[in-house]
Amino acid sequence: xxxxxxxxxxxxxxxxxxxxxxxxxxxxxxxxxxxxxxxxxxxxxxxxxxxxxxxxxxxxxxxxxxxxxxxxxxxxxxxxxxxxxxxxxxxxxxxxxxxxxxxxxxxxxxxxxxxxxxxxxxxxxxxxxxxxxxxxxxxxxxxxxxxxxxxxxxxxxxxxxxxxxxxxxxxxxxxxxxxxxxxxxxxxxxxxxxxxxxxxxxxxxxxxxxxxxxxxxxxxxxxxxxxxxxxxxxxxxxxxxxxxxxxxxxxxxxxxxxxxxxxxxxxxxxxxxxxxxxxxxxxxxxxxxxxxxxxxxxxxxxxxxxxxxxxxxxxxxxxxxxxxxxxxxxxx
Amino acid sequence: xxxxxxxxxxxxxxxxxxxxxxxxxxxxxxxxxxxxxxxxxxxxxxxxxxxxxxxxxxxxxxxxxxxxxxxxxxxxxxxxxxxxxxxxxxxxxxxxxxxxxxxxxxxxxxxxxxxxxxxxxxxxxxxxxxxxxxxxxxxxxxxxxxxxxxxxxxxxxxxxxxxxxxxxxxxxxxxxxxxxxxxxxxxxxxxxxxxxxxxxxxxxxxxxxxxxxxxxxxxxxxxxxxxxxxxxxxxxxxxxxxxxxxxxxxxxxxxxxxxxxxxxxxxxxxxxxxxxxxxxxxxxxxxxxxxxxxxxxxxxxxxxxxxxxxxxxxxxxxxxxxxxxxxxxxxxxxxxxxxxxxxxxxxxxxxxxxxxxxxxxxxxxxxxxxxxxxxxxxxxxxxxxxxxxxxxxxxxxxxxxxxxxxxxxxxxxxxxxxxxxxxxxxxxxxxxxxxxxxxxxxxxxxxxxxxxxxxxxxxxxxxxxxxxxxxxxxxxxxxxxxxxxxxxxxxxxxxxxxxxxxxxxxxxxxx
Numbered sequence: 001x002x003x004x005x006x007x008x009x010x011x012x013x014x015x016x017x018x019x020x021x022x023x024x025x026x027x028x029x030x031x032x033x034x035x036x037x038x039x040x041x042x043x044x045x046x047x048x049x050x051x052x053x054x055x056x057x058x059x060x061x062x063x064x065x066x067x068x069x070x071x072x073x074x075x076x077x078x079x080x081x082x083x084x085x086x087x088x089x090x091x092x093x094x095x096x097x098x099x100x101x102x103x104x105x106x107x108x109x110x111x112x113x114x115x116x117x118x119x120x121x122x123x124x125x126x127x128x129x130x131x132x133x134x135x136x137x138x139x140x141x142x143x144x145x146x147x148x149x150x151x152x153x154x155x156x157x158x159x160x161x162x163x164x165x166x167x168x169x170x171x172x173x174x175x176x177x178x179x180x181x182x183x184x185x186x187x188x189x190x191x192x193x194x195x196x197x198x199x200x201x202x203x204x205x206x207x208x209x210x211x212x213x214x215x216x217x218x219x220x221x222x223x224x225x226x227x228x229x230x231x232x233x234x235x236x237x238x239x240x241x242x243x244x245x246x247x248x249x250x251x252x253x254x255x256x257x258x259x260x261x262x263x264x265x266x267x268x269x270x271x272x273x274x275x276x277x278x279x280x281x282x283x284x285x286x287x288x289x290x291x292x293x294x295x296x297x298x299x300x301x302x303x304x305x306x307x308x309x310x311x312x313x314x315x316x317x318x319x320x321x322x323x324x325x326x327x328x329x330x331x332x
Numbered sequence: 333x334x335x336x337x338x339x340x341x342x343x344x345x346x347x348x349x350x351x352x353x354x355x356x357x358x359x360x361x362x363x364x365x366x367x368x369x370x371x372x373x374x375x376x377x378x379x380x381x382x383x384x385x386x387x388x389x390x391x392x393x394x395x396x397x398x399x400x401x402x403x404x405x406x407x408x409x410x411x412x413x414x415x416x417x418x419x420x421x422x423x424x425x426x427x428x429x430x431x432x433x434x435x436x437x438x439x440x441x442x443x444x445x446x447x448x449x450x451x452x453x454x455x456x457x458x459x460x461x462x463x464x465x466x467x468x469x470x471x472x473x474x475x476x477x478x479x480x481x482x483x484x485x486x487x488x489x490x491x492x493x494x495x496x497x498x499x500x501x502x503x504x505x506x507x508x509x510x511x512x513x514x515x516x517x518x519x520x521x522x523x524x525x526x527x528x529x530x531x532x533x534x535x536x537x538x539x540x541x542x543x544x545x546x547x548x549x550x551x552x553x554x555x556x557x558x559x560x561x562x563x564x565x566x567x568x569x570x571x572x573x574x575x576x577x578x579x580x581x582x583x584x585x586x587x588x589x590x591x592x593x594x595x596x597x598x599x600x601x602x603x604x605x606x607x608x609x610x611x612x613x614x615x616x617x618x619x620x621x622x623x624x625x626x627x628x629x630x631x632x633x634x635x636x637x638x639x640x641x642x643x644x645x646x647x648x649x650x651x652x653x654x655x656x657x658x659x660x661x662x663x664x665x666x667x668x669x670x671x672x673x674x675x676x677x678x679x680x681x682x683x684x685x686x687x688x689x690x691x692x693x694x695x696x697x698x699x700x701x702x703x704x705x706x707x708x709x710x711x712x713x714x715x716x717x718x719x720x721x722x723x724x725x726x727x728x729x730x731x732x733x734x735x736x737x738x739x740x741x742x743x744x745x746x747x748x749x750x751x752x753x754x755x756x757x758x759x760x761x762x763x764x765x766x767x768x769x770x771x772x773x774x775x776x777x778x779x780x781x782x783x784x785x786x787x788x789x790x791x792x793x794x795x796x797x798x799x800x801x802x803x804x805x806x807x808x809x810x811x812x813x814x815x816x817x818x819x820x821x822x823x824x825x826x827x828x829x830x831x832x833x834x835x836x837x838x839x840x841x842x843x
Contacts (some may be wrong), residue, residue, distance in 0.1 A: 024796075033809050051794035074703060210440035212440070259711075331535050
């Protein structure tokens, strides 16, 4: 027993466990594989230790957000780095966002910044169709998200569970754009067409990459990863002749009442630098919002695609409103 | 009484308080919580989950009972190695194994095609994956119980009876407490499993609960309203387990010792060896797929970059939590075995915390422990320890109860008659007599803590995630070879713990 206690004491008190005087706590729904190297770089440059909480693929976008809400009586996070621009509105609505106008955000287009500084967007993704080129000929290549409900592809398409992740925002954006009736009709048609409702966008990527399904709806970074892994996948920006593709910048929020407000502001300043936008473009296929940040070959800029013109604040409201119906649609 | 109160306080503070705290959320949720319970769909999902869990338990028993018997009591060649290979899958979070199965039997998997993919992504696939994952729990509990059994009963029977009769009339009844515990564990693990059904696209009850906590709208009141129907399930499980265990238990740990000649399999040798090894290898196949994936993509070379402090966090918290779990289990498990009413009630609470979906328990833990009055506890690794105790206290209680049930009561009675107080009886008689079983309980509790993902993911301290959490957060778009290599590291870490623990248990046995 003594040995067990000694081992436990050694493990729990090992030097790496010691708190440093300068630290910042960040909750992020941006994939760990992309965000952690950026935190490490911040640690190297600032000397401030970053303690992070990440989402899993299955609870993407909602996991850490709900944790922030659950902890709202005694906030533990200093910064929330969201992987979409809608979740910050949910924090603003609950008075959990501390206004902060970061000097780093001065050259980010004004439409991507809250005037009161409660949120600031940068590095963006878009919702895209991932198509398996072995299963779909060039002539049949889907061009619109409505192709997901085309009987030609019955049982051969996939979308992530819309109760979680960026799919939630996408479906809510369709309700905002199309109105209640059309959006519900589309989702009903999707069900009738036996589209697979899978656990995550990562799972959509896996199914399309392995040819399990012909095509599916996911994010640009999923497509980028699939192509990088050598999968026979084509990334299609949908509805370029129609309403456009949904663009989703990542977003930073300084959490009200966080334990380290000063270092929190420093981290927000760092995240909003052009250098981080460049790094996110290179490592994670996120499109820079600034026009002068270079992009790697193959990656489009937001200005290169036709983007869906939608009010993110309205999408946030619609997202909460449609939740009961959406849960019924999923069957939970 | 003081000792019992202290052990009870641990269960009340960790397991019961979070559930009680969430109970207070139901009135706030009001009509929404009521409408959740009056809707048809959640009940349908609950029935579906119970049926799936029953199927998984039946399959795990069908695999685990004969294997446990073969491993513990026969001359099957390489039975210790067989046990190790077979037990490996239970050391991993089930979702990772599902991922391994997908790499094998997905449409483009190493052995896959259209039909295998269709089967895998169905109820059949779910039951098969979970049964193969959880059957080692049954095998191991059976084997440990049979290895610990006094040899005199079996030897007396073997004088007159054939091996089959010895197995069914002596060995299996003697192992009933262990089998009861194994069945309750497998059923509870299956009914609360979320990751594998979500991955295999099978709708289950925990997903309905999770949708209210991890989904668009954060509604803990509604989520907890859905836990209410689980209470009769927990009580039903306890009732079933006590019927199964209580009536049939008898003292099997005597003075004769445990060593005896194994039962010869005779001409059944080759066939039984082939079947046993096929089951063990089948269960370990997904690990092979993960290893292949890790090696092919040079994932192991990138481990130092990605593994962080996670193994330290996992190991340290699991050691402390398992020690507390077993200390509590020693007091309450003994109480349960000797039918103390207070202990039985606390045991029921621990069972409820175990079958409650991990996400609900996690939210309850946040509500209770994220408080300024708690100082830095919530933001430190201590919250992981609290969470593990909350969820797995039942493992310690039931593990100790099952071994105490098999030990004679007269030693304790004699000590009490001589004036020894409870603490003295506990440390001088109950612990030494059941030391091997308690050590096995410690090992089991450690394995549960090490493989936990679904509870810890909700509140793990920033920057101090345990290894399974790190695997799953990196799984989101992380390089698959790195994820596979991390998963293999988890297997190695757990194998190291199990090997060390087994040595301890076996050494005690020899002593």
